Amino acid sequence: MTLFLTKRIAIGVLTLLVASIVVFSIMEILPGDPARIMLGMNAAPEALATLREQMGLNVPLVERYANWIAGMAVGDFGNSYTYRSPVIELIAERAIVSLPLAVISLVLSTVIAIPVGIFAAARRGRLGDTVSMGTAQIGVAIPNFWFALLLIYVFAVWLRLVPAGGFPGWAGGIWPGVKALILPSIALALPQAAILARVTRSAMLEVLGEDYIRTARAKGMPRRYVLWRHALRNAMIPVLTILGLQFAFLLAGTIIIENVFYLPGLGRLVFQAITQRDLIVVEGVVMLLVASVVLVNILVDIAYAMVDPRLRARA
């Protein structure tokens, strides 16, 4: 198990390194001079040169990359060109919105999708299966921003249960904050849940056709018991795979949803940074997102090993 973990972490670090090179290179290729953006179109050439000097934009490429990496390793992501404050502070400020949003969506999609998938598999071909999978199909097809607008209209404008957008911060207690995140979480979770439910259903159906399910039934175990105690754990492997992959999409999804709900999260931060050519912020946030995806995938691998003894043995 320790060997397995060491291997997985080593692969994770390598992934991060490769990602950092890609992110850095893309940002270098993109047009737009940060110094000029900060000083405006009519800036004097001398002032520009001084600023570029200050920002370390004059040193060679490789050195700049090395500085960037070394800085990130100690938590120094550099200073934002437009906000003129450290990137790490910006990220911390925004993460307290985005992180709960992502976690709530992930939990929401999982607790909805897996039972629905199991239910549909247990009732294969019957009404319950058709209805739940039909709904899931709609969930996959609807764009989440449109669904978000629909939610706002129904729950915020019409029923006035929750705010239509914005974020009050956590200072006023947990409940107002959570209340502001409910609709965005649902909008974000819907397509995830729909896909996950379909995956769960097909994984369960496959497992339910296995010989060992028949063995368990021949032991006298009732259908329901066999479903939960024998089939579910075996069906978890593909479900976990999709869950790990979906996390990355979830993070990407926050960019749109945070804009729809006017939430001051990482998604909006990165969106604004891109439009303002604030490359250092973009780099920082993207690296953070990559790191979290890598982390989630390591967790998924550990979960694999917990579910399946064969993978444990191979590890």
Add this chain to the structure above:
Amino acid sequence: MSLLEIEKLRLSIGNFEVLRGVDLHIDQGEVLGLVGESGSGKSMTALTLMRLLPELARTSGRVTFDGIDILNAPEAAMNKLRGDDIGMVFQEPMTALNPVKTIGEQVAEGIRWHTGANRKDAENRARTMLDRVGLPEAKFPLSRYPHELSGGQRQRVVIAIACALQPKLLVADEPTTALDVVLQAQILDLLRDLVDERKMGLLLISHDLAVVADMADRVTIMRHGEVMDTGETARILTEKKHPYTRQLAEASMHVPARTPRFVPPPLSPPDKGEGDADAATGSGSSVPGGKLIGKSSASTSPSPSWGGARGGGAPSQRDAAQSSRNAQTGPLLVLEHVTRDYAGRRRSFFSKPEPFRAVRGVSFALHEGQSMALVGRSGCGKSTLARMILALDRPSSGSIRFAGEELTTKSEAELRPSRRNMQVVFQDPYGSFNPRHKVERLVAEPLHLLELQPSRNEKRQMVAQALAEVGLSTADMDKYPHEFSGGQRQRLSIARALITRPKLIVADEPVSALDVSIRAQVLDLFADLNQRLGVAYLFITHDLMVARAITDQVMVMHEGEIVERGDTAAVLDGPQSEAGRMLVAASPDLDRALARRRAAASI
């Protein structure tokens, strides 16, 4: 009143009638053999009495077990019955156990469910049961997972699950079909002992008459969902009054009429080490003495009997020509000290993994037109050896020469001419075809190996000819594989193997997935092609009946080594090696089993 009574049982799934009025009964402590070919409905009969049928199944008739009306019992009552009063053992042990649960959990689960015992008591009972089926605690603690066990051991676990609660009836559906003969004998012994010691009834489902003759007091023979013949085993299988019984018995004993095309001179028995190669290559009459082997003791004159031994008619011109070519070029296939190591599993981060040696220094020679069997238990290395001969894998050391060409050092491109001359037939006629391709394309597949690509018309002609050779018609060219039966599909794979006019066909258990009557036809086909086209065969099998039916010589493989080699009849009638003796002793034999049964009855 019998323990189990089935009367006029009819079963249909969708619009298909699976069972059409089946009657059978089993008394307490009695073993009933249920025999039939695939599709005869024997497994469905078993699933009916467990009430584990597919959802769309409709049944009528009566199934009474221990006074309970099975077809009309509520599901809760069936749950009580299953695993407690009726245990079931399945065909495929590799998939019958849940891979994510320990064997202890899986055996104890049923005990807890039915008796309400606490975990500890249930585990104690599970432990006792696993000990009983031959899985002692020291090597097989309850915490083992199925993937850590071999097929035979897993089948023991399944039997432990089925017998844990002393059921009144045990249903065993082809319990040994997926195992090699030695394991089969062990599992059958175990079942017999359990049945005797607990006075269980046993419904033994099998397609193998020899197994049933060995095990069953009474036998019921089914075909197309109907009972053909039923009665006391010895009487039914000896008198063979019913035509279908006779047909089955004859098919399962079938030996194609054939005469060996190649009769090698007598061999010296192989001895260990250096001598192995000598014995192997020396067996070829035409090896120039002393060239391949250190000692020149082997005969150097061409075999006088080759080709001449053919029954009926004088040796043909071609035989003579091949005979002389054979003399010039030497054996078709020569293996010398072939060894294959696989990387073992790394035990810790620092230690070097210990390699696993699958094949150890194998040497032998195969001549043109010769039919050779490679027999051995599962895991003895025979399939690894076959893969290396087919150049699908390379040996770690040693040399393989095919038609004089060294295979082991060649690149994929250089191997093409050799590949043309050797083809393969696999075990599973269902899995070895792409279901979306038509027969024409499937059978023509190996033609890409030809140097001169034939035109479309020529291709069609070649396919037509290959199909004709295996007894299929030209019209079959435009069909898809699913339109053929199992036996016909195996004919297709033989046609595919034949189309490049190979000198050697390697056949890996080519008939073990087939029903006895189809198996007899396919064996006839193999024999016929060997006679007509002079193809050499290497048959890989654990079924000695197949080896006896179709080969001139047998090699017995054990733990990666060839431990015995000789003329088929000689080896199978009087095996010299320990491994050979074990195989022969474990092989089911209809005549032997019936003789034993009669002897027991007359006492």
